[in-house]
Amino acid sequence: MAAYNLNALLNDKRKFRHHLLLVVVLALILAGTVAVLFDQNVAQYFNTPEAHKFVRPAAREVTNVGLSEHYFTISLFAWLFCAFVAPRVQQLKKYAAKVDYFRCWGLNFLVALLVSGAMTHIVKFFVGRQRPHKSPTCDPFVFDHCTTHWHWHSFSSGHSQVMFTAAVMFTLAFPKFKWLWIAIAVFACATRVIIQDHFVSDTIFGATVGYVGTLLALKWMQKSKNALV
Numbered sequence: 001m002a003a004y005n006l007n008a009l010l011n012d013k014r015k016f017r018h019h020l021l022l023v024v025v026l027a028l029i030l031a032g033t034v035a036v037l038f039d040q041n042v043a044q045y046f047n048t049p050e051a052h053k054f055v056r057p058a059a060r061e062v063t064n065v066g067l068s069e070h071y072f073t074i075s076l077f078a079w080l081f082c083a084f085v086a087p088r089v090q091q092l093k094k095y096a097a098k099v100d101y102f103r104c105w106g107l108n109f110l111v112a113l114l115v116s117g118a119m120t121h122i123v124k125f126f127v128g129r130q131r132p133h134k135s136p137t138c139d140p141f142v143f144d145h146c147t148t149h150w151h152w153h154s155f156s157s158g159h160s161q162v163m164f165t166a167a168v169m170f171t172l173a174f175p176k177f178k179w180l181w182i183a184i185a186v187f188a189c190a191t192r193v194i195i196q197d198h199f200v201s202d203t204i205f206g207a208t209v210g211y212v213g214t215l216l217a218l219k220w221m222q223k224s225k226n227a228l229v
Contacts, residue, residue, distance in 0.1 A: 006172075006229040010219050020212055027208035031201040035140050039199040043138035046194050059194035066159030066188040071113055071166050078106030101228075102173070108221050108228040109169045113162065115220075116213025120161045123209065129155035133196035140199050157198045160206030161213070163188040168214045172228065 009016055045051065082103035086092045092099055130142040131154040144152045163185035170181045189203035198206075221227055 006215075006218065010215070010222055010229060016215075016219065020215065023208060023212060027205055031204045031208075034204060035199065035201040039132075039140035039201055040138050042193060042200050043132035043140070043196060046196055047133075047138060051194070056195055059191040063159065063188065063191035063195055063197075065184070066163045066192070068113060068117060068158070068162045071162060072110065075106045075109035075113060075169075078102050079110060080106070082106060104226050104228045105169065105173050107226050108218060109165075111221055112165050112169060112214040112217035115217040116161050116165045116210050117158070119209050119213045120156060120158050120206065123156050123205075124153040124158070127155045128152045129199075129202070131197055132199055138196070140201070154198055155202045155205065156209055157189065157192050157202040157206030159192050160185075160189045160198075160203040161210035164207040164210030165214045166210075168211060 009019060046056065082099045083106075086099045086103075087096075125146060125148065128143050128145040128147045130139070130144070130152055131150075132138045132140070134151050135142055167181040167185040171178045174181075185207070189207060192198040192203055193200050218229055222229070
């Protein structure tokens with residue numbers, strides 16, 4: 001049922017550590033390069049009257065697809081329904097293996113959201129990057145470290161983290177639609193830039209946190225009877 005076989009990666013501690021390190025290092029390099037070369041220009045482009053009139057309203061309508069509560073609801077429903085309701089429905093007993101898979105999937109999804117979400121908030125707190133719409137010039141290098149104020153939580157993007165956590169988990173459950181989940185996640189990330197809540201580099205690293213946090217959660221869940229892969 002899994003979209004791609006993660007067993008080899010998750011069961012090889014050395015390979016797993018190297019993979020996560022490589023992903024994080026590459027993401028930092030890419031995010032840093034984008035921050036220097038593109039962040040301000042892209043943010044200023046979406047700060048123009050034309051963008052405010054024609055692009056931002058549509059982006060504002062769809063950006064909330066990345067709100068974490070949607071995916072907490074999905075994961076909790078899948079876990080609780082498959083754990084406590086489906087086994088008692090006679091018509092579903094012939095699908096016992098699938099029901100148990102989605103019970104594990106829901107629980108793993110929930111843990112992945114919690115792990116990657118915690119990572120995101122830690123990064124936001126310590127980095128303290130100002131959001132683009134709070135700077136008259138969309139300056140990407142204004143910081144107030146160790147603050148809890150929303151205006152200084154631009155890096156990294158929480159919506160991007162949620163969407164890439166969801167993309168990994170939905171790819172595991174429905175592998176035939178792998179590229180659809182990725183495309184939806186990328187589109188959601190783009191809306192965060194368009195509405196000027198985040199710089200491009202924020203979404204790059206947010207997506208990385210979602211991916212890495214999900215793999216860490218799946219690795220941790222392997223030690224329980226609820227292992228998904």
